Amino acid sequence: MISKIFKFNGGVHPPENKLESTGRPIQRLGIPGELVLPLRQHIGNLPKIRVQPGDQVLKGQLLAEAEGSISAAVHAPTSGMIVSIEDKLIPHPSGLPDMCITLKTDGEDRWIPHEPVDWRQRNPAELAASLRDSGIVGLGGAAFPTQIKLRPSGGSGVKTLIINGAECEPYITCDDMLMRERADEIVKGIEIAQHLLKADNCIVGIEDNKPEAEKAMRVACAGSASKIGVAVVPTLYPSGDARRLTALLTGIEVPSSKRSTDVGIQVFNVATMLAVYRYLEHGETVTSRIVTVTGNVGAPGNFEVLLGSSIEFLLAAAGGALPDTNGLIMGGPMMGFSLPSSKTPIIKATNCIIAGAPKLFPEPPPAMPCIRCARCADACPVNLQPQELYWYARGRNLEKAREYQLFDCIECGCCSYVCPSDIPLVQYYRFAKSEIIAQDKAKEAASLARERNDFRLARIEREKQERAQKHAQKAAGAKAEAGADDAKKAAIEAAMARAQAQKAEVTPQNTENLDLAVQAKIADIDARRAQTEAKAENKEEQQEN
């Protein structure tokens, strides 16, 4: 099947540096003495912890359970004992510690009883629900919980499945090696995804710098009963970005404000498909992943490593970091981030560890002023005008930055890569985005506070009137009958009830179209909000008294 390849604006072609790590097959690493498992290995809610320090656990056992709709479970990567649950340094750009479960391994690697799921016979909705306990997240690096993306959607539905094997960042080769060595399992995973989403079309997109992977995938796809196409796209960073790859393969630009499913497309990484296969065909949860270790190390390569293993452990397997190493990058050199320490663990999103050195990533010269050469605009895959965004971000003209679609920026780094003035453009955009988000939050809080203040003033006024009324009544004398008072109270109560009913009526929630679970959740949140508001009111009253 030869499919037409479309284009997107810009893109860059940095030196690939991929050959260093593709010389050897994927090596499976052993079990380290200790595994540190951050609860936050995905986008979404923190999962709920289901174990205690001192518990003996088996490989694949649930340690923390998905909480709320967007969340992912965490499992024990091997058997052993939970030794602590506390804040530890995690691999995150912030360099801040977060909650981690520490597992002392026993070296026996005993599995918890697990069974394959007869997925062909089960209904897709049920299967998707069972994936909630799989712990599978997008393994390309984004780490979005996969169970949500595999949920059969009502209405329009997914027609086309795009499998992302582009791997466009320099240095990273874990998907390349996975496709070379385990194409059959990836394709079986794709078949499952097709079954779940009832997607008729499926295209695997691979950059043309991975001919071995392409060949392996073609052979595997030819052997499949499903119709799965393999399309080769030109090597051009960032063609592996989901929206860029979608545009390359289908010519469809997913609208900025919508999801790809809104146009009938769902995108998965190849490694994620393999994880889905391992879970449904073998009952195995996510306990390990393939990580590329490259850059300034003795023996670069790809390693299958238990989640929670320390980066130090992994580096040692790759011949260790060379003496002039001056930093570690998680991810690729274009979008990755500097790790706070080599003691941080491997998580589900760790696709690559690069040991940096001055000779690989020289310190850029001091930034010069922008000369408006617009090379950044030529390189921008979103067709933004980075030089304008820079201007507005620098001048803190945030409204203008938003107007020039700052939030469409995917922070791919193409603009900084080509900038002759060496301006750290992406840093400016990150700063402007966080400023705008903070401002919006502050604005929201301020308007809420104003609303509450208005309400409070109105209440004080009402109470004053009521008191005045009471005094007047008192002045009118005790001659008034007690019964009349009661009648008045009843009348007020009735009026208040009417007002409340009216209020409830005029605040529409737009919840009619949501499914029942979400509606229930909203009702629950409303109730909690009412409760806290009532509490706050009480407090205010107490303070006044």
Next chain:
Amino acid sequence: MNHSPYLTASPSVSVIMLKVLLALVPGIVAYVWMFGSGILISLALASVTALVSEAIMLKLRSRPVLPFLFDGSALVTAWLLALAIPPLAPWWLIVVGTLFAIVVAKQLYGGLGYNPFNPAMVGYAVLLISFPVLMTQWPAPLAIAGAKLSFIDQWHYIFGRMLPAGINLDAISSATPLDTLKTQLRLQHGMAEITAAPVFGALGGKGGEIVTGAYLLGGLYLLQQRIISWHIPAAFLGALALVAGVFYLIDGTHYAGPLFHLFSGASMLCAFFIATDPISGPTTPNGKLIFAAGIAVLTWLIRVYGGYPDGVAFAVLLLNICVPLIDANTQPRVFGHKK
């Protein structure tokens, strides 16, 4: 090792400016060949003035001197200005023009990256308005000049206004083809009669067309090196040829043809070196097309109907004013947004 992207790969500002200077070299060589070596003296004067004034201004503005001095932008301004004014003008003319360009048009606006107007063209406009006579004393092409000056003779003339005995100004200077055309058309002469004059060559002016051709060559090098994009040269040359061509077809006896306009005056210099200044020009692709076409039309209007023989400088400055407006209204469609 602090933030992504960790890779960069692009020529620095200095390299870009150096390539622009390099691209001017064929033009300079042709200039020396066709009009004598006096231009080298103006280039040197302009360069020294630009570097010294830039360094002093940077110092006064408490900016790092060395990185900005070596970014090469001051030299580009100096060379463009030197190539735009008569090479045998008194030494102080180029000095005053360069000073104005660097001190006022560039540094007082904030230095590299912040000047809204093309500094070389500001310097040129100031000189043209203040010293109109000196600015029109162009050397005659050597091929038709009544006398030839040695390098030393030119040096003496530039610094002391002294000509060798027996040679007067008329022998070494001549009106430019654009100037000749303008005055002769006013005198009701026909195009064929005018262009038969010795100062005219095959395409533009004698000698001048060779220099212009060399600029074109340098411009193609800039395109090939991706220092400039095709938009501005194509739109400028295209629009100039179009507007000149239309009027030439309507009335060939009173309007010069498109080739004459392309190969006369500062057309090629403007198309590849002046209008392509990124700092004072628009950044969007469509904006560049509008900007350059606007310069071309204004240049033609000033040449044909204005008070000055060439109109490039004023056209560029007028379009510089429009840049924010042009950029704001030519924003390309962002990925995933409505067409």
